[in-house]
């Protein structure tokens with residue numbers, strides 16, 4: 001008798017359907033509510049989440065997937081890996097220590113810089129570093145390991161939450177981040193130290209935590225090892241074998257569901273299959289092709305958890321297609337669990353609340369709640385026969401068909417244009433050297449021209465005006481008038497302090513991607529589709545559902561107005577196609593490259609219109625180009641090829657004398673410097689102040705031909721850098737690159753800073769530019 005197919009989830013969004021956790025956290029940090037109230041809200045959310053998943057038909061519901069801030073930080077708390085600076089000496093990691101690691105102490109809460117970037121602490125004890133969780137837009141707190149690292153069980157959270165659910169009558173499958181991934185995701189604080197050597201010290205703590213769960217009655221534990229989809233060294237593969245052999249020895253009878261996600265296991269398959277675990281979860285969305293081999297080569301008694309519903313995106317699944325793939329396995333007697341490809345953490349919670357969406361678009365979507373329901377339908381079809389859920393299967397067929405043919409999705413003129421293979425489209429008229437001459441003649445800028453990256457402070461007044469406008473409290477004319485005044489004042493101020501190239505300040509923009517998405521065809525926006533980015537911070541990514549085009553100019557009027565206030569050159573300011581793509585939910589019915597190309601043509605038209613309106617300089621921000629790199633090295637080049645091509649399509653419609661800038665918020669260029677060169681931008685601004693210009697080595701080593709603005713002012717901190725400091729940074733830059741190549745600018749946009757910080761900092765920056773100019777000529 002075959003075991004019935006069961007439904008599992010690997011993790012559910014934590015933030016709450018109405019962002020209850022965000023509100024409670026921020027209330028607690030601000031001192032408005034106490035710890036007991038925060039913890040009560042958290043407990044309510046957990047309880048709601050368990051019950052909801054149950055009601056939707058999930059047989060296996062996770063516990064310990066919840067987190068007050070981040071599950072990697074929870075793991076550090078569990079094993080007592082608290083860096084010394086936090087002065088922790090207690091038995092258990094308490095709430096204060098936990099949040100100090102997450103956010104620093106005396107952290108000015110919103111000190112974070114980039115739109116989707118990282119938080120940086122102000123004064124006091126700094127927060128621990130944060131970085132992107134694989135290729136998602138979720139950020140985790142990076143564990144820190146030293147050579148003399150010790151571990152001990154310092155949090156009973158997994159056990160507590162397992163028991164908490166049990167008391168509510170719900171048997172859960174606790175989730176732990178696996179020990180090898182945990183070590184691989186950390187960084188060494190001792191030079192030349194490999195954290196994997198800590199494995200023998202770490203495993204006893206894992207064994208202790210697992211034993212507690214087993215003794216409390218947990219039959220299964222889900223253990224996440226997403227690093228198994230990465231390029232691994234032999235050492236890492238060896239660590240996997242060692243770790244799971246030790247855990248199997250220590251815990252006879254405990255069943256582990258070892259989960260991999262965000263890609264195929266690929267060349268780590270032998271390693272995976274050698275592990276003595278009772279179940280394997282594989283991602284069949286990112287890597288559908290791995291199913292056959294996993295089935296054929298896993299032990300017949302191993303439960304297979306199949307990630308058949310996309311945990312990273314918002315589309316309804318094609319239920320019939322999934323059934324066709326899974327049914328033969330079930331008929332062959334294999335014990336199967338159906339699951340999302342990964343934790344549902346990366347999807348919005350519930351589509352039900354999106355009553356304003358276009359009904360057709362809505363009919364193509366599934367958020368976390370809907371995805372669990374889809375899995376339940378699939379399991380019923382397999383267990384009871386398709387007839388039991390025939391109506392739902394028919395609806396799925398209809399939704400899939402309508403998505404394929406809907407005129408809301410297919411725009412033949414967009415396809416024709418994006419399909420064009422005219423190589424000239426992606427090339428400027430002349431090589432950089434000649435363009436530079438034309439640009440210098442036209443712009444007449446001094447050496448070391450001083451500029452900013454685009455945005456000026458989004459003050460409470462700016463936010464309030466936007467909110468009032470959205471609510472209808474003020475009309476369009478009043479809002480536009482407010483924005484014009486704000487813009488004019490900012491432009492005049494830039495002129496007054498002596499910046500050479502001005503910006504309009506981006507006051508009209510809510511977000512650098514959303515602002516464009518709202519004006520492009522093929523994009524939809526949710527009202528409540530929040531996804532956790534880090535801690536209490538959530539984003540609402542646009543949904544690209546159809547062919548992308550630009551019905552009308554998007555930024556030209558604002559540029560025109562800003563330029564009308566000044567004689568100095570005013571930059572046109574755009575977000576690039578790769579960044580728009582990487583910060584959106586994208587279509588799964590065509591390759592990402594295809595969608596990106598469509599966006600590239602839309603932005604190209606905007607570039608051309610800005611030039612026609614008179615813009616001498618146009619900046620195309622690609623903040624997310626690097627973070628779009630695939631997880632596997634072998635896939636980098638093809639990504640970079642199409643990403644670079646898309647940028648070039650965007651930038652190549654203009655005359656030589658029109659200067660194209662780009663901006664990137666990061667400093668790791670060494671391994672992609674050739675692609676950066678291939679963008680063929682005239683000027684690139686980058687983050688360098690924190691690394692003391694070190695990264696310029698990559699640019700000089702590569703002989704980067706064009707101009708560079710290495711950020712001299714770290715906008716991620718409230719600190720106002722003195723002019724001398726910026727002069728020193730510029731001198732360091734000038735040692736690596738000729739003066740003719742250098743610009744002077746901050747690290748990133750100024751939208752998260754206060755005017756009181758920005759004013760003196762930019763005055764100092766202009767002084768620094770003047771001083772280095774004077775010492776050069």
Ligand code: GLN
Nearest residue numbers: 114115453454455623749
């Ligand atoms: N132009 C944008 C700004 O200044 C760039 C922001 C970014 O790259 N994150 O805000």
Ligand code: ZN
Nearest residue numbers: 664665748749
């Ligand atoms: Zn930036």
